[in-house]
Amino acid sequence: MPTINFNEQNIHYTLRLDKRRKNIQLRVLPTATVEIIAPGKLTSAEIEHIFTAKSRWLTGRLNKLSSLAANPVNQQLVSGAQLLYKGEPHTLTVLSGNSKPEVVLKPAEVIVKLPINNTEAAPVFMTEQIVKAWLIDQAGKLFLDKTKDWAAVIGVRPVRITIKDQKTRWGSCSSLGNINYNWRIIMAPPRVADYLIIHELCHMLVPNHSVKFWEQVSRFSPDYQECRKWLTDNGKLLSRIL
Structure with a gap:
């Protein structure tokens, strides 16, 4: 080369x-x-x-x-590694011997319990699958509740809310009022997640990225430019694993 x-x-x-x-x-x-x-x-x-x-x-x-x-965050999914969750690094602890796959969230720590007797013998993809499923579940709960709350504030009614596995888009809003979110935003700070929700809901008011649209976004997310910059600066960090 x-x-x-x-x-x-x-x-x-x-x-x-x-x-x-x-x-x-x-x-x-x-x-x-x-x-x-x-x-x-x-x-x-x-x-x-x-x-x-x-x-x-x-x-x-x-x-x-x-x-x-x-940056050590989101490099790998093994005990001692750092996983980003809601904007904060959490130490990952992988344990074995559990009756079923389970993830326990503690302050600054995410504990992954594997249905296997030896963590060293567990394939890496098992931990990855469990962590990904947990993050997607957390994203679904968070975005469903927050979207309903912000929709009431903004004055719109989304038809359907879907969590998707995407690498290049954080969210979208169709002309029918269907809203999609990238589950990886669960790793971003709450204010960034709020901005994304507001962004998509405002598309139900203005279906483009005109000045009028950004005026609507700024009404509900005054610091939206800082949130956009955070996503630009850290987007690859969110997509580095899983």
Whole structure:
């Protein structure tokens, strides 16, 4: 894989040709590899120019990846690891010998009880399945109650509320009044969860992202810009596991 010296470090990059494109696009992959998507072949000089022109953007993306890699939260699901829940890191404790799968929430701790006699012999996916099912269940309870509360405040009536497993969207509201939430938001701070609920409910008033829409959002979530920034800065952290 070719490399380029960028900000005094060697960065791997790939070049993917797409004749349908009119412009050059850059993507920073989770591996810190830069993918260049171009309509035709590029010379080494042209690639260097692209890196120079996008220097500020690339530096920001690479720094975020570096910070994410250094953050111990949501790295893995084993005893002693850190799991984000409602915006706070919780230490994960995995125990064996329980009659059935169970998750117990304590202050700053999430205890996972496995239906197996030896935690070392338990496959990792067993812990992952139990934790994911618990988080989805917690998200369902939280979002159902909060959506009803905020709907009454905003003055709308959603038809259906669904918890979904999505990697790229936090929520959505259909023209029929059906609202979907990404269960991973259960890991975000409560004020961010409230913002997302308000955001989707306000789409029942204004079905677009016009100035009028954001005016409605700001009525009920004055700090919505800070919440949006939190999701932008921490979105990959929420999706890193499960």
